[in-house]
Amino acid sequence: MLNTPLSSLLSTVVKPQLSDQKDTKRTPPNNRTTCPVTIIVPAYNEEDCIADTINSLLTQSLVAEEIIIIDDGSTDDTAEICRSLGVTVITPPENTGSKAGAQNFALSHINTPFTLAIDADTTLQHDALEKLYAAMTEQEVVAVCGFVIPQRVKTLWERGRYVEYLMAFTFYKEIQSYYEKPLISSGCFSLFRTDYLNQIGGWSLRTMAEDMDLTWTAYQLGKKVRFVPDAICYPIEPHNFHFMRKQLKRWAHGFIQNVKLHRKSILRVPFLRSIVTVMCWDASIASIFYLTVIPILSVVISPLFLLGYIIDLPMVVVPTLVKAYERGETWKALTSIPAFMVLRVVNSAIFLEALFKELVLKQPLTTYEKGH
Amino acid sequence: MNVGLPGAGIGGLYYLICTAVMPFKEIFLTLTKPKHQFRYRLVFTQFSISSAIIIGFIAIYQLVSILFESNLSLQISISNDSFLPSLLLPIVISLALLVFILTLVELSAFISKKRIKTVIKK
Numbered sequence: 416m417l418n419t420p421l422s423s424l425l426s427t428v429v430k431p432q433l434s435d436q437k438d439t440k441r442t443p444p445n446n447r448t449t450c451p452v453t454i455i456v457p458a459y460n461e462e463d464c465i466a467d468t469i470n471s472l473l474t475q476s477l478v479a480e481e482i483i484i485i486d487d488g489s490t491d492d493t494a495e496i497c498r499s500l501g502v503t504v505i506t507p508p509e510n511t512g513s514k515a516g517a518q519n520f521a522l523s524h525i526n527t528p529f530t531l532a533i534d535a536d537t538t539l540q541h542d543a544l545e546k547l548y549a550a551m552t553e554q555e556v557v558a559v560c561g562f563v564i565p566q567r568v569k570t571l572w573e574r575g576r577y578v579e580y581l582m583a584f585t586f587y588k589e590i591q592s593y594y595e596k597p598l599i600s601s602g603c604f605s606l607f608r609t610d611y612l613n614q615i616g617g618w619s620l621r622t623m624a625e626d627m628d629l630t631w632t633a634y635q636l637g638k639k640v641r642f643v644p645d646a647i648c649y650p651i652e653p654h655n656f657h658f659m660r661k662q663l664k665r666w667a668h669g670f671i672q673n674v675k676l677h678r679k680s681i682l683r684v685p686f687l688r689s690i691v692t693v694m695c696w697d698a699s700i701a702s703i704f705y706l707t708v709i710p711i712l713s714v715v716i717s718p719l720f721l722l723g724y725i726i727d728l729p730m731v732v733v734p735t736l737v738k739a740y741e742r743g744e745t746w747k748a749l750t751s752i753p754a755f756m757v758l759r760v761v762n763s764a765i766f767l768e769a770l771f772k773e774l775v776l777k778q779p780l781t782t783y784e785k786g787h
Numbered sequence: 788m789n790v791g792l793p794g795a796g797i798g799g800l801y802y803l804i805c806t807a808v809m810p811f812k813e814i815f816l817t818l819t820k821p822k823h824q825f826r827y828r829l830v831f832t833q834f835s836i837s838s839a840i841i842i843g844f845i846a847i848y849q850l851v852s853i854l855f856e857s858n859l860s861l862q863i864s865i866s867n868d869s870f871l872p873s874l875l876l877p878i879v880i881s882l883a884l885l886v887f888i889l890t891l892v893e894l895s896a897f898i899s900k901k902r903i904k905t906v907i908k909k
Contacts, residue, residue: 585836586802586833586836587802589829589832589833590802590805590806590809590833593805593809593826593829593833594805679899682892682895682896682899682900683896683899683900685896688892688896689801689889689892690798690801692888692889692892693797693798693801693885693888693889694798696796696797696798696888697796697797697798697799700796701796704796717858719854719855719858722851722854725847726847726851727796727799728843728847729839729840729841729842729843729844729846729847730799730840730843732843733836733839733840733843734836734840737832737835737836
């Protein structure tokens with residue numbers, strides 16, 4: 416049970432079992448507590464995974480008042496599956512063209528003070544919502560995000576992403592959180608104050624990384640964002656190069672667009688300005704290093720220079736193994752580390768391409784493409 | 788380093804420094820704010836991770852030095868006399884670069900703040 420000032424807001428709702436999708440209030444089974452949260456899940460052709468997502472939401476230790484699926488023009492059975500599971504399904508007049516568009520469409524349907532936004536391919540640990548909700552202790556806290564771990568870890572790309580998440584969320588994000596500036600409240604799983612979302616006009620469509628935009632805007636308004644490492648979500652990550660490329664392209668363009676958009680205003684936010692600057696430097700210089708300096712030196716002088724690809728191995732291995740050991744996944748993490756090395760070289764190429772297109776060719780990415 | 792973005796160079800160094808500052812910040816907060824509770828678990832975990840990373844870097848450096856020395860006859864010696872300076876050199880260069888970049892950012896922030904104040908006064 417929650418032990419926060421907000422716990423006074425909680426009450427156990429006793430109502431008939433949901434039988435009609437228009438009856439938006441849900442009954443908490445087994446006397447579980449209801450919280451004033453609406454969960455919104457944008458979905459486009461997600462029939463393969465949406466049932467798992469909804470089931471994980473229905474079995475949360477803290478019950479959300481309402482679960483809304485935004486069926487963004489799916490051509491498969493997404494909507495039917497959702498209805499059969501007893502959640503609310505809303506449909507925009509036409510495909511909104513992006514996750515942010517679908518989420519904004521749902522914003523006017525939300526009547527609770529808190530909104531949980533999660534992706535249609537993301538399942539939650541049974542107490543994830545409870546843990547995020549417990550972190551909403553101060554009025555200034557407008558967004559809370561959790562730890563992300565890939566649901567499936569089989570292919571090279573999923574393994575690379577698995578290591579990337581373990582490393583980044585165990586080390587970098589914890590430090591960002593300690594200094595009260597998590598870089599992003601992850602788009603795949605975050606709890607927001609609904610009035611904050613309304614205040615800023617919802618999820619912006621001006622960049623390809625609306626979660627980063629929303630987080631940085633919060634800091635500029637003097638608001639706070641929290642990271643709760645114990646609240647875990649499991650998204651499905653791109654399983655092949657085709658989809659991984661799309662996702663990385665969107666993220667790289669999104670980051671550059673956000674830096675361009677917020678460059679003046681983030682100068683007023685201590686710590687954020689530092690981490691964004693060193694990130695810009697590293698993302699650009701490391702990419703050039705991986706793609707040109709190391710190959711040239713290894714051909715011209717000695718193949719030993721290929722060691723440059725693993726020179727920062729401790730930075731990757733230590734945090735990854737710390738978390739993996741805690742989760743009893745040491746072997747899985749160890750065998751996945753080479754995949755991460757491949758992923759980041761690919762990532763470097765995509766980042767440099769994005770940098771060139773955004774800054775030199777002035778060709779910003781404007782079309783949202785799904786990453787799986 | 789962040790998910791979806793490559794690179795862990797001076798950024799990595801910056802985060803290591805941030806971790807080193809954490810225990811002192813916690814002591815300061817505990818002494819100055821009566822309600823503050825020392826975040827032992829978080830500080831200890833991050834400090835341990837950072838320490839292990841630094842030890843890992845020293846081990847890698849030694850390995851690379853041995854490989855290069857034996858294969859390329861490069862002047863990267865790990866003898867008692869020169870080990871520390873040659874180990875410190877890349878760290879000093881990276882630190883200098885980090886300090887330079889962060890100083891530029893802080894200067895930009897200062898100028899931006901002054902400009903805003905001037906505009907408000909006008």
